[in-house]
Amino acid sequence: MESLLAFFSEHREMIYFIILAVFVGVEVIGGVPTVLHTPLMSGANAIHGVVIVGAIYVMLQVDPENYLALVLGFLAVLLGTLNVVGGFVVTDRMLEMFKKK
Protein backbone atom coordinates (compact mmCIF):
# COMPACT_ATOMS: atom_id res chain seq x y z
CA MET A 1 0.00 0.00 0.00
CA GLU A 2 2.72 2.41 0.98
CA SER A 3 4.62 1.73 -2.20
CA LEU A 4 1.46 2.30 -4.20
CA LEU A 5 0.98 5.69 -2.59
CA ALA A 6 4.63 6.46 -3.17
CA PHE A 7 4.14 5.47 -6.77
CA PHE A 8 1.24 7.85 -7.13
CA SER A 9 2.94 10.83 -5.59
CA GLU A 10 6.14 10.23 -7.56
CA HIS A 11 4.23 10.25 -10.80
CA ARG A 12 1.28 12.52 -10.11
CA GLU A 13 2.15 14.98 -12.89
CA MET A 14 2.46 12.14 -15.33
CA ILE A 15 -0.87 10.71 -14.22
CA TYR A 16 -2.58 14.07 -14.73
CA PHE A 17 -0.93 14.29 -18.11
CA ILE A 18 -2.18 10.85 -19.12
CA ILE A 19 -5.74 11.53 -18.03
CA LEU A 20 -5.86 14.82 -19.94
CA ALA A 21 -4.37 13.17 -23.04
CA VAL A 22 -7.09 10.51 -22.90
CA PHE A 23 -9.73 13.22 -23.06
CA VAL A 24 -7.95 14.97 -25.90
CA GLY A 25 -7.90 11.70 -27.84
CA VAL A 26 -11.62 11.16 -27.36
CA GLU A 27 -12.37 14.78 -28.25
CA VAL A 28 -10.26 14.74 -31.39
CA ILE A 29 -11.98 11.65 -32.79
CA GLY A 30 -15.54 12.70 -31.97
CA GLY A 31 -17.90 13.20 -34.93
CA VAL A 32 -15.66 11.76 -37.60
CA PRO A 33 -17.67 10.57 -40.64
CA THR A 34 -17.57 6.81 -41.35
CA VAL A 35 -15.95 7.54 -44.68
CA LEU A 36 -12.80 8.65 -42.93
CA HIS A 37 -12.52 5.79 -40.45
CA THR A 38 -10.02 3.80 -42.49
CA PRO A 39 -7.61 6.68 -43.18
CA LEU A 40 -7.99 7.84 -39.61
CA MET A 41 -7.10 4.42 -38.24
CA SER A 42 -4.14 4.35 -40.57
CA GLY A 43 -3.09 7.84 -39.51
CA ALA A 44 -3.34 6.95 -35.83
CA ASN A 45 -1.30 3.86 -36.66
CA ALA A 46 1.47 6.07 -38.04
CA ILE A 47 1.39 8.31 -34.98
CA HIS A 48 1.97 5.51 -32.49
CA GLY A 49 5.12 4.88 -34.50
CA VAL A 50 6.49 7.56 -32.18
CA VAL A 51 7.66 4.54 -30.18
CA ILE A 52 10.73 4.77 -32.44
CA VAL A 53 11.84 7.74 -30.34
CA GLY A 54 12.14 5.32 -27.43
CA ALA A 55 14.09 2.87 -29.58
CA ILE A 56 16.57 5.55 -30.64
CA TYR A 57 16.86 6.75 -27.06
CA VAL A 58 17.69 3.22 -25.93
CA MET A 59 20.28 2.85 -28.68
CA LEU A 60 22.00 6.06 -27.59
CA GLN A 61 22.45 4.63 -24.08
CA VAL A 62 23.52 1.12 -25.05
CA ASP A 63 26.94 -0.09 -24.07
CA PRO A 64 28.68 -0.87 -27.40
CA GLU A 65 30.10 -4.06 -25.86
CA ASN A 66 26.63 -5.41 -25.16
CA TYR A 67 25.90 -7.18 -28.44
CA LEU A 68 22.50 -8.49 -27.44
CA ALA A 69 21.26 -4.98 -26.69
CA LEU A 70 22.82 -3.69 -29.91
CA VAL A 71 21.02 -6.28 -32.02
CA LEU A 72 17.69 -5.80 -30.27
CA GLY A 73 18.03 -2.01 -30.45
CA PHE A 74 18.87 -2.14 -34.15
CA LEU A 75 15.78 -4.26 -34.77
CA ALA A 76 13.64 -1.93 -32.66
CA VAL A 77 14.71 1.14 -34.65
CA LEU A 78 14.16 -0.73 -37.92
CA LEU A 79 10.66 -1.89 -36.97
CA GLY A 80 9.76 1.53 -35.58
CA THR A 81 10.84 3.17 -38.85
CA LEU A 82 8.66 0.73 -40.81
CA ASN A 83 5.70 1.71 -38.64
CA VAL A 84 6.29 5.44 -39.05
CA VAL A 85 7.22 5.64 -42.73
CA GLY A 86 4.81 2.95 -43.93
CA GLY A 87 2.02 4.40 -41.80
CA PHE A 88 2.28 7.96 -43.05
CA VAL A 89 2.81 7.00 -46.69
CA VAL A 90 -0.16 4.61 -46.75
CA THR A 91 -2.39 7.21 -45.11
CA ASP A 92 -1.29 9.80 -47.63
CA ARG A 93 -2.08 7.42 -50.48
CA MET A 94 -5.55 6.78 -49.12
CA LEU A 95 -6.27 10.44 -48.56
CA GLU A 96 -4.96 11.42 -51.96
CA MET A 97 -8.03 9.67 -53.35
CA PHE A 98 -10.38 11.95 -51.49
CA LYS A 99 -9.00 14.89 -53.37
CA LYS A 100 -11.69 17.11 -54.86
CA LYS A 101 -11.63 17.07 -58.61
Added chain:
Amino acid sequence: MKNHLLEICYLIGSVTFIIGLKMMGNAKTARKGNLIGAFGMTLAILGTIFLHDNNVPTLIYVLIFTAIAIGTIIGWMTAVKVQMTKMPELVSIFNGMGGACAALISLIEIDHMLHMNPLAMAAMVLTGGQGAIIGSLIAIFAGLIIGSVSFSGSIIAFLKLNGTMNKPVRLPYYNIINTVIMFGLFVFAGYMIYSGNVSMPLMYILFAAALIYGVMFVLPIGGADMPVVISLLNSFTGLAAACGGFLYDNKVMLTGGILVGSAGTLLTLVMCKAMNRPLSNVIFGAFGSSTAAGSGADLKGTIKDIQVSDLAVLMNYSKKVVIVPGYGLAVAQAQHIIKELEDLLEERGVEVKYAIHPVAGRMPGHMNVLLAESNVSYDKLVEMEEINPEFEQTDVVLVVGANDVVNPAAKTDPSSPIYGMPILEVDKAKHIIVNKRSMNAGYAGIDNLLFYDPKCSMFFGDAKKALTELVAELKTMD
Protein backbone atom coordinates in the same frame (compact mmCIF):
# COMPACT_ATOMS: atom_id res chain seq x y z
CA MET B 1 20.96 23.90 -23.97
CA LYS B 2 20.52 20.88 -26.21
CA ASN B 3 18.09 19.40 -23.74
CA HIS B 4 15.92 22.48 -23.84
CA LEU B 5 15.86 22.43 -27.63
CA LEU B 6 14.90 18.76 -27.54
CA GLU B 7 12.01 19.51 -25.20
CA ILE B 8 10.79 22.13 -27.65
CA CYS B 9 10.99 19.60 -30.51
CA TYR B 10 8.91 17.22 -28.42
CA LEU B 11 6.40 19.93 -27.61
CA ILE B 12 5.99 20.79 -31.28
CA GLY B 13 5.74 17.07 -32.07
CA SER B 14 2.97 16.56 -29.51
CA VAL B 15 0.99 19.53 -30.80
CA THR B 16 1.30 18.40 -34.44
CA PHE B 17 -0.03 14.96 -33.48
CA ILE B 18 -3.13 16.47 -31.90
CA ILE B 19 -3.73 18.96 -34.72
CA GLY B 20 -2.94 16.38 -37.38
CA LEU B 21 -5.36 13.83 -35.96
CA LYS B 22 -8.05 16.50 -35.62
CA MET B 23 -7.59 17.57 -39.25
CA MET B 24 -7.79 13.97 -40.38
CA GLY B 25 -11.39 13.95 -39.17
CA ASN B 26 -12.45 16.16 -42.07
CA ALA B 27 -12.22 15.14 -45.72
CA LYS B 28 -11.00 18.58 -46.81
CA THR B 29 -8.12 18.92 -44.39
CA ALA B 30 -7.29 15.25 -43.90
CA ARG B 31 -4.29 15.03 -46.19
CA LYS B 32 -2.69 18.13 -44.76
CA GLY B 33 -3.33 16.79 -41.26
CA ASN B 34 -1.42 13.63 -42.07
CA LEU B 35 1.52 15.63 -43.42
CA ILE B 36 1.56 17.83 -40.32
CA GLY B 37 1.74 14.70 -38.17
CA ALA B 38 4.57 13.36 -40.33
CA PHE B 39 6.44 16.65 -39.94
CA GLY B 40 6.13 16.53 -36.16
CA MET B 41 7.34 12.93 -36.17
CA THR B 42 10.40 13.79 -38.26
CA LEU B 43 11.23 16.63 -35.91
CA ALA B 44 10.92 14.39 -32.85
CA ILE B 45 13.10 11.68 -34.43
CA LEU B 46 15.85 14.03 -35.63
CA GLY B 47 15.80 15.85 -32.29
CA THR B 48 16.25 12.57 -30.41
CA ILE B 49 19.23 11.62 -32.56
CA PHE B 50 21.08 14.91 -32.53
CA LEU B 51 20.05 16.84 -29.43
CA HIS B 52 21.59 14.99 -26.50
CA ASP B 53 24.64 15.30 -24.33
CA ASN B 54 25.66 11.64 -24.30
CA ASN B 55 29.02 10.64 -25.59
CA VAL B 56 27.91 8.15 -28.22
CA PRO B 57 30.38 6.02 -30.20
CA THR B 58 30.18 6.27 -33.99
CA LEU B 59 29.17 2.60 -34.26
CA ILE B 60 25.87 3.37 -32.58
CA TYR B 61 25.13 6.21 -34.98
CA VAL B 62 25.96 3.98 -37.93
CA LEU B 63 23.58 1.34 -36.61
CA ILE B 64 20.77 3.85 -36.03
CA PHE B 65 21.09 5.39 -39.48
CA THR B 66 21.35 2.01 -41.18
CA ALA B 67 18.20 0.82 -39.42
CA ILE B 68 16.32 4.00 -40.33
CA ALA B 69 17.50 3.82 -43.95
CA ILE B 70 16.45 0.18 -44.37
CA GLY B 71 13.14 0.80 -42.62
CA THR B 72 12.40 3.86 -44.75
CA ILE B 73 13.14 2.11 -48.02
CA ILE B 74 11.13 -1.02 -47.21
CA GLY B 75 8.26 0.89 -45.60
CA TRP B 76 8.02 3.40 -48.42
CA MET B 77 8.24 0.84 -51.21
CA THR B 78 5.59 -1.43 -49.70
CA ALA B 79 3.25 1.46 -48.95
CA VAL B 80 3.51 2.86 -52.47
CA LYS B 81 3.30 -0.42 -54.32
CA VAL B 82 0.56 -2.24 -52.52
CA GLN B 83 -2.90 -2.42 -54.09
CA MET B 84 -5.73 -0.45 -52.57
CA THR B 85 -7.57 -3.66 -51.69
CA LYS B 86 -4.64 -4.72 -49.51
CA MET B 87 -4.68 -1.60 -47.36
CA PRO B 88 -6.20 -3.22 -44.28
CA GLU B 89 -3.52 -5.93 -44.27
CA LEU B 90 -0.83 -3.33 -44.56
CA VAL B 91 -2.13 -1.22 -41.69
CA SER B 92 -2.20 -4.39 -39.62
CA ILE B 93 1.40 -5.30 -40.44
CA PHE B 94 2.73 -1.80 -39.75
CA ASN B 95 0.84 -1.80 -36.48
CA GLY B 96 2.52 -5.08 -35.54
CA MET B 97 5.93 -3.55 -36.24
CA GLY B 98 5.21 -0.75 -33.77
CA GLY B 99 4.15 -3.28 -31.15
CA ALA B 100 7.30 -5.32 -31.67
CA CYS B 101 9.39 -2.17 -31.37
CA ALA B 102 7.81 -1.39 -27.98
CA ALA B 103 8.39 -4.96 -26.76
CA LEU B 104 12.06 -4.89 -27.80
CA ILE B 105 12.60 -1.60 -25.98
CA SER B 106 11.33 -3.23 -22.80
CA LEU B 107 13.65 -6.22 -23.23
CA ILE B 108 16.68 -3.97 -23.69
CA GLU B 109 15.68 -1.81 -20.75
CA ILE B 110 15.48 -4.81 -18.42
CA ASP B 111 18.82 -6.05 -19.69
CA HIS B 112 20.16 -2.56 -19.04
CA MET B 113 18.77 -2.50 -15.50
CA LEU B 114 20.22 -5.92 -14.73
CA HIS B 115 23.63 -4.79 -15.96
CA MET B 116 23.53 -1.68 -13.85
CA ASN B 117 25.84 -1.93 -10.88
CA PRO B 118 24.28 -2.10 -7.43
CA LEU B 119 25.62 1.35 -6.55
CA ALA B 120 23.82 3.02 -9.45
CA MET B 121 20.72 1.09 -8.52
CA ALA B 122 20.92 2.31 -4.94
CA ALA B 123 21.45 5.85 -6.14
CA MET B 124 18.36 5.55 -8.28
CA VAL B 125 16.34 4.42 -5.29
CA LEU B 126 17.71 7.28 -3.19
CA THR B 127 17.05 9.99 -5.73
CA GLY B 128 13.83 8.68 -7.19
CA GLY B 129 12.43 6.86 -4.19
CA GLN B 130 10.79 3.47 -4.26
CA GLY B 131 7.93 4.71 -6.42
CA ALA B 132 10.29 5.48 -9.27
CA ILE B 133 11.64 1.93 -9.48
CA ILE B 134 8.19 0.44 -9.29
CA GLY B 135 6.95 2.91 -11.88
CA SER B 136 9.77 2.00 -14.26
CA LEU B 137 9.19 -1.71 -13.80
CA ILE B 138 5.45 -1.40 -14.37
CA ALA B 139 6.05 0.62 -17.53
CA ILE B 140 8.63 -1.89 -18.80
CA PHE B 141 6.46 -4.93 -18.14
CA ALA B 142 3.31 -3.32 -19.51
CA GLY B 143 5.19 -2.23 -22.62
CA LEU B 144 6.51 -5.76 -23.11
CA ILE B 145 3.15 -7.48 -22.67
CA ILE B 146 1.02 -5.03 -24.65
CA GLY B 147 3.59 -4.63 -27.42
CA SER B 148 4.01 -8.39 -27.86
CA VAL B 149 0.26 -9.05 -27.88
CA SER B 150 -0.17 -6.30 -30.46
CA PHE B 151 2.64 -7.74 -32.58
CA SER B 152 1.57 -11.37 -32.72
CA GLY B 153 -2.12 -10.41 -32.87
CA SER B 154 -1.49 -8.13 -35.85
CA ILE B 155 0.38 -10.87 -37.67
CA ILE B 156 -2.57 -13.23 -37.25
CA ALA B 157 -4.96 -10.47 -38.34
CA PHE B 158 -2.77 -9.95 -41.40
CA LEU B 159 -2.86 -13.66 -42.26
CA LYS B 160 -6.62 -13.74 -41.85
CA LEU B 161 -7.23 -10.75 -44.09
CA ASN B 162 -4.76 -12.16 -46.53
CA GLY B 163 -6.88 -15.26 -46.83
CA THR B 164 -4.06 -17.51 -45.63
CA MET B 165 -5.97 -18.24 -42.47
CA ASN B 166 -9.56 -17.66 -43.36
CA LYS B 167 -11.47 -19.87 -40.94
CA PRO B 168 -11.73 -18.87 -37.32
CA VAL B 169 -9.87 -21.45 -35.24
CA ARG B 170 -11.39 -22.31 -31.92
CA LEU B 171 -9.88 -24.56 -29.36
CA PRO B 172 -12.36 -26.03 -26.93
CA TYR B 173 -13.00 -23.61 -24.06
CA TYR B 174 -10.94 -20.97 -25.85
CA ASN B 175 -12.57 -18.16 -23.88
CA ILE B 176 -11.60 -19.73 -20.56
CA ILE B 177 -8.10 -20.60 -21.76
CA ASN B 178 -7.54 -17.07 -23.06
CA THR B 179 -8.78 -15.46 -19.89
CA VAL B 180 -6.54 -17.71 -17.82
CA ILE B 181 -3.50 -16.85 -19.95
CA MET B 182 -4.29 -13.15 -19.69
CA PHE B 183 -4.56 -13.22 -15.91
CA GLY B 184 -1.50 -15.45 -15.80
CA LEU B 185 0.48 -12.79 -17.64
CA PHE B 186 -0.50 -10.09 -15.18
CA VAL B 187 0.09 -12.27 -12.14
CA PHE B 188 3.48 -13.34 -13.46
CA ALA B 189 4.51 -9.73 -14.18
CA GLY B 190 3.07 -8.55 -10.87
CA TYR B 191 5.01 -11.25 -9.02
CA MET B 192 8.29 -10.20 -10.66
CA ILE B 193 7.72 -6.54 -9.80
CA TYR B 194 6.62 -7.27 -6.26
CA SER B 195 9.35 -9.75 -5.41
CA GLY B 196 12.07 -7.98 -7.37
CA ASN B 197 13.02 -11.40 -8.74
CA VAL B 198 13.70 -10.19 -12.28
CA SER B 199 15.99 -12.04 -14.64
CA MET B 200 16.44 -12.30 -18.39
CA PRO B 201 15.16 -15.90 -18.69
CA LEU B 202 12.00 -14.94 -16.82
CA MET B 203 11.60 -11.96 -19.16
CA TYR B 204 11.88 -14.21 -22.18
CA ILE B 205 9.21 -16.50 -20.74
CA LEU B 206 6.92 -13.50 -20.23
CA PHE B 207 7.71 -12.31 -23.76
CA ALA B 208 6.87 -15.72 -25.26
CA ALA B 209 3.69 -16.05 -23.19
CA ALA B 210 2.51 -12.60 -24.33
CA LEU B 211 3.19 -13.53 -27.96
CA ILE B 212 1.17 -16.73 -27.54
CA TYR B 213 -1.64 -14.77 -25.95
CA GLY B 214 -1.74 -12.40 -28.94
CA VAL B 215 -2.13 -15.37 -31.27
CA MET B 216 -4.80 -16.99 -29.11
CA PHE B 217 -6.63 -13.67 -28.79
CA VAL B 218 -7.10 -13.14 -32.53
CA LEU B 219 -7.30 -16.76 -33.70
CA PRO B 220 -10.95 -17.40 -32.76
CA ILE B 221 -12.22 -14.14 -34.25
CA GLY B 222 -13.80 -14.32 -37.69
CA GLY B 223 -12.29 -12.57 -40.68
CA ALA B 224 -15.22 -10.18 -40.97
CA ASP B 225 -14.37 -8.71 -37.60
CA MET B 226 -10.73 -8.07 -38.43
CA PRO B 227 -11.20 -4.30 -38.91
CA VAL B 228 -12.43 -4.03 -35.34
CA VAL B 229 -9.54 -6.18 -34.13
CA ILE B 230 -6.98 -4.13 -36.03
CA SER B 231 -8.40 -0.95 -34.60
CA LEU B 232 -8.21 -2.46 -31.13
CA LEU B 233 -4.63 -3.67 -31.60
CA ASN B 234 -3.84 -0.22 -32.96
CA SER B 235 -4.87 1.33 -29.68
CA PHE B 236 -2.86 -1.39 -27.85
CA THR B 237 0.28 -0.32 -29.67
CA GLY B 238 -0.55 3.25 -28.71
CA LEU B 239 -0.60 2.19 -25.06
CA ALA B 240 2.68 0.32 -25.47
CA ALA B 241 4.26 3.48 -26.89
CA ALA B 242 2.83 5.45 -23.96
CA CYS B 243 4.51 2.98 -21.56
CA GLY B 244 7.83 3.92 -23.15
CA GLY B 245 6.94 7.57 -22.69
CA PHE B 246 6.22 6.95 -19.02
CA LEU B 247 9.48 5.08 -18.60
CA TYR B 248 11.65 7.82 -20.10
CA ASP B 249 9.47 10.70 -19.01
CA ASN B 250 9.26 11.45 -22.70
CA LYS B 251 6.29 13.68 -23.42
CA VAL B 252 6.06 13.17 -27.17
CA MET B 253 5.84 9.40 -26.79
CA LEU B 254 3.31 9.85 -24.03
CA THR B 255 1.08 12.22 -26.04
CA GLY B 256 1.34 10.19 -29.23
CA GLY B 257 0.74 6.92 -27.44
CA ILE B 258 -2.13 7.97 -25.22
CA LEU B 259 -3.75 9.91 -28.04
CA VAL B 260 -3.79 6.84 -30.26
CA GLY B 261 -4.74 4.64 -27.33
CA SER B 262 -7.87 6.60 -26.51
CA ALA B 263 -8.76 7.63 -30.05
CA GLY B 264 -8.23 4.04 -31.21
CA THR B 265 -10.45 2.65 -28.48
CA LEU B 266 -13.21 5.10 -29.37
CA LEU B 267 -12.85 4.27 -33.06
CA THR B 268 -13.14 0.57 -32.21
CA LEU B 269 -16.37 1.21 -30.35
CA VAL B 270 -17.75 3.33 -33.20
CA MET B 271 -17.02 0.49 -35.62
CA CYS B 272 -18.77 -2.01 -33.37
CA LYS B 273 -21.73 0.31 -33.20
CA ALA B 274 -21.91 0.39 -36.99
CA MET B 275 -22.29 -3.38 -36.88
CA ASN B 276 -24.66 -3.12 -33.96
CA ARG B 277 -22.63 -5.54 -31.89
CA PRO B 278 -20.96 -4.94 -28.56
CA LEU B 279 -17.18 -5.26 -28.50
CA SER B 280 -17.42 -8.17 -26.10
CA ASN B 281 -19.42 -10.01 -28.74
CA VAL B 282 -16.66 -9.50 -31.29
CA ILE B 283 -13.95 -10.74 -28.96
CA PHE B 284 -15.70 -13.52 -27.12
CA GLY B 285 -18.66 -14.23 -29.37
CA ALA B 286 -18.68 -17.15 -31.72
CA PHE B 287 -19.35 -15.24 -34.90
CA GLY B 288 -19.30 -16.86 -38.29
CA SER B 289 -18.92 -20.45 -37.22
CA SER B 290 -22.06 -21.35 -35.33
CA THR B 291 -24.18 -20.95 -38.42
CA ALA B 292 -26.49 -23.80 -37.54
CA ALA B 293 -28.69 -21.38 -35.65
CA GLY B 294 -29.46 -18.97 -38.46
CA SER B 295 -29.49 -21.11 -41.55
CA GLY B 296 -32.27 -23.45 -40.60
CA ALA B 297 -34.91 -20.98 -41.74
CA ASP B 298 -36.98 -21.62 -44.86
CA LEU B 299 -34.60 -21.49 -47.72
CA LYS B 300 -36.91 -23.36 -49.99
CA GLY B 301 -37.42 -20.66 -52.61
CA THR B 302 -35.90 -20.73 -56.05
CA ILE B 303 -33.04 -18.75 -57.37
CA LYS B 304 -33.30 -17.01 -60.71
CA ASP B 305 -30.41 -15.90 -62.79
CA ILE B 306 -30.37 -13.17 -65.34
CA GLN B 307 -28.58 -13.02 -68.68
CA VAL B 308 -26.37 -10.10 -69.46
CA SER B 309 -28.53 -8.96 -72.39
CA ASP B 310 -31.67 -8.85 -70.24
CA LEU B 311 -29.85 -6.99 -67.53
CA ALA B 312 -28.55 -4.42 -70.00
CA VAL B 313 -32.10 -3.76 -71.25
CA LEU B 314 -33.39 -3.51 -67.72
CA MET B 315 -30.77 -0.99 -66.70
CA ASN B 316 -30.96 0.98 -69.90
CA TYR B 317 -34.62 1.72 -69.34
CA SER B 318 -34.40 2.45 -65.63
CA LYS B 319 -34.72 5.88 -64.11
CA LYS B 320 -32.71 5.23 -61.04
CA VAL B 321 -30.00 2.66 -60.31
CA VAL B 322 -28.31 2.18 -56.96
CA ILE B 323 -25.07 0.24 -56.80
CA VAL B 324 -24.17 -1.57 -53.58
CA PRO B 325 -20.43 -2.26 -53.59
CA GLY B 326 -18.86 -4.87 -51.33
CA TYR B 327 -15.61 -6.69 -50.80
CA GLY B 328 -16.17 -8.76 -53.96
CA LEU B 329 -15.80 -5.55 -55.95
CA ALA B 330 -12.51 -4.83 -54.23
CA VAL B 331 -11.15 -8.34 -54.75
CA ALA B 332 -12.05 -8.31 -58.44
CA GLN B 333 -10.53 -4.82 -58.84
CA ALA B 334 -13.79 -3.83 -60.52
CA GLN B 335 -13.83 -0.21 -59.33
CA HIS B 336 -12.83 1.19 -62.73
CA ILE B 337 -15.33 -0.80 -64.75
CA ILE B 338 -18.09 0.16 -62.36
CA LYS B 339 -17.24 3.81 -62.95
CA GLU B 340 -17.52 3.13 -66.68
CA LEU B 341 -20.95 1.58 -66.11
CA GLU B 342 -21.97 4.65 -64.12
CA ASP B 343 -20.85 7.04 -66.89
CA LEU B 344 -22.63 5.02 -69.54
CA LEU B 345 -25.90 4.97 -67.62
CA GLU B 346 -25.69 8.66 -66.73
CA GLU B 347 -25.20 9.48 -70.40
CA ARG B 348 -28.52 7.84 -71.05
CA GLY B 349 -30.27 9.80 -68.36
CA VAL B 350 -30.24 7.13 -65.65
CA GLU B 351 -29.58 8.44 -62.16
CA VAL B 352 -26.82 6.41 -60.51
CA LYS B 353 -25.88 6.38 -56.85
CA TYR B 354 -23.73 4.20 -54.63
CA ALA B 355 -25.05 2.92 -51.32
CA ILE B 356 -22.25 2.62 -48.80
CA HIS B 357 -22.80 0.44 -45.77
CA PRO B 358 -20.58 1.49 -42.86
CA VAL B 359 -18.86 -1.90 -42.73
CA ALA B 360 -18.83 -2.74 -46.43
CA GLY B 361 -15.50 -4.19 -47.45
CA ARG B 362 -12.97 -5.07 -44.83
CA MET B 363 -12.73 -1.73 -43.09
CA PRO B 364 -15.12 1.16 -42.55
CA GLY B 365 -14.63 3.58 -45.39
CA HIS B 366 -12.88 0.91 -47.46
CA MET B 367 -15.36 1.29 -50.32
CA ASN B 368 -15.02 5.05 -50.37
CA VAL B 369 -11.28 4.82 -50.73
CA LEU B 370 -11.63 2.26 -53.48
CA LEU B 371 -14.28 4.10 -55.50
CA ALA B 372 -12.45 7.38 -55.06
CA GLU B 373 -9.52 5.68 -56.77
CA SER B 374 -11.58 5.33 -59.95
CA ASN B 375 -12.75 8.97 -59.74
CA VAL B 376 -16.29 8.27 -58.62
CA SER B 377 -17.55 11.63 -57.40
CA TYR B 378 -17.64 12.01 -53.64
CA ASP B 379 -21.30 13.11 -53.50
CA LYS B 380 -22.50 10.01 -55.34
CA LEU B 381 -21.44 7.89 -52.38
CA VAL B 382 -24.45 7.87 -50.09
CA GLU B 383 -24.34 6.55 -46.56
CA MET B 384 -26.79 3.96 -45.30
CA GLU B 385 -29.19 6.20 -43.35
CA GLU B 386 -29.63 8.52 -46.29
CA ILE B 387 -30.02 5.93 -49.01
CA ASN B 388 -32.40 3.57 -47.23
CA PRO B 389 -35.54 5.74 -47.77
CA GLU B 390 -34.59 6.08 -51.44
CA PHE B 391 -34.75 2.39 -52.30
CA GLU B 392 -38.52 2.52 -52.76
CA GLN B 393 -38.08 4.81 -55.76
CA THR B 394 -35.21 2.80 -57.14
CA ASP B 395 -35.73 0.72 -60.25
CA VAL B 396 -32.64 -1.45 -60.08
CA VAL B 397 -30.32 -2.20 -57.22
CA LEU B 398 -27.07 -3.74 -58.36
CA VAL B 399 -25.31 -5.54 -55.53
CA VAL B 400 -21.69 -6.14 -56.46
CA GLY B 401 -19.80 -8.53 -54.22
CA ALA B 402 -21.69 -7.56 -51.08
CA ASN B 403 -23.67 -10.05 -49.06
CA ASP B 404 -24.09 -9.68 -45.31
CA VAL B 405 -24.83 -5.96 -45.50
CA VAL B 406 -27.97 -6.63 -47.56
CA ASN B 407 -29.14 -9.76 -45.74
CA PRO B 408 -32.71 -9.27 -44.51
CA ALA B 409 -32.07 -11.86 -41.79
CA ALA B 410 -30.50 -9.00 -39.85
CA LYS B 411 -33.99 -7.57 -39.50
CA THR B 412 -36.22 -10.62 -39.51
CA ASP B 413 -34.40 -13.58 -37.99
CA PRO B 414 -33.58 -13.20 -34.30
CA SER B 415 -31.54 -16.42 -34.37
CA SER B 416 -29.21 -15.08 -37.04
CA PRO B 417 -25.73 -14.10 -35.89
CA ILE B 418 -26.08 -10.76 -37.66
CA TYR B 419 -29.53 -10.05 -36.20
CA GLY B 420 -29.78 -6.40 -35.25
CA MET B 421 -27.11 -5.15 -37.62
CA PRO B 422 -28.48 -2.22 -39.62
CA ILE B 423 -28.60 -3.19 -43.30
CA LEU B 424 -29.19 -1.58 -46.68
CA GLU B 425 -32.86 -2.19 -47.33
CA VAL B 426 -32.45 -3.16 -50.96
CA ASP B 427 -35.51 -5.43 -50.90
CA LYS B 428 -37.69 -2.31 -51.23
CA ALA B 429 -36.43 -1.64 -54.74
CA LYS B 430 -38.29 -2.82 -57.84
CA HIS B 431 -35.54 -5.11 -59.08
CA ILE B 432 -32.57 -6.52 -57.24
CA ILE B 433 -29.61 -7.83 -59.17
CA VAL B 434 -26.91 -9.61 -57.20
CA ASN B 435 -23.52 -10.12 -58.76
CA LYS B 436 -21.62 -12.93 -57.03
CA ARG B 437 -19.08 -15.45 -58.08
CA SER B 438 -21.05 -18.37 -56.69
CA MET B 439 -23.71 -19.19 -54.15
CA ASN B 440 -21.14 -19.33 -51.38
CA ALA B 441 -22.10 -17.63 -48.14
CA GLY B 442 -20.70 -14.23 -47.26
CA TYR B 443 -17.96 -13.53 -44.77
CA ALA B 444 -20.27 -14.08 -41.85
CA GLY B 445 -20.84 -17.56 -43.23
CA ILE B 446 -24.63 -17.39 -43.31
CA ASP B 447 -27.20 -17.83 -46.03
CA ASN B 448 -28.90 -14.83 -47.53
CA LEU B 449 -32.69 -14.88 -47.83
CA LEU B 450 -32.52 -11.99 -50.25
CA PHE B 451 -31.41 -14.31 -53.04
CA TYR B 452 -34.72 -16.16 -52.80
CA ASP B 453 -36.75 -12.96 -53.06
CA PRO B 454 -39.00 -13.09 -56.18
CA LYS B 455 -37.71 -9.64 -57.17
CA CYS B 456 -34.13 -10.80 -57.00
CA SER B 457 -32.05 -12.17 -59.86
CA MET B 458 -28.52 -13.47 -59.69
CA PHE B 459 -25.90 -12.26 -62.12
CA PHE B 460 -23.13 -14.80 -61.59
CA GLY B 461 -19.50 -14.21 -62.39
CA ASP B 462 -16.37 -12.43 -61.25
CA ALA B 463 -17.32 -8.77 -60.70
CA LYS B 464 -14.85 -7.36 -63.18
CA LYS B 465 -15.59 -9.86 -65.92
CA ALA B 466 -19.35 -9.73 -65.49
CA LEU B 467 -19.47 -5.94 -65.43
CA THR B 468 -17.21 -5.68 -68.46
CA GLU B 469 -19.68 -7.86 -70.35
CA LEU B 470 -22.55 -5.71 -69.11
CA VAL B 471 -20.84 -2.50 -70.23
CA ALA B 472 -20.09 -4.03 -73.64
CA GLU B 473 -23.72 -5.08 -73.98
CA LEU B 474 -24.95 -1.62 -73.00
CA LYS B 475 -22.69 -0.02 -75.58
CA THR B 476 -24.34 -1.99 -78.37
CA MET B 477 -27.75 -0.63 -77.41
CA ASP B 478 -27.75 2.94 -78.71
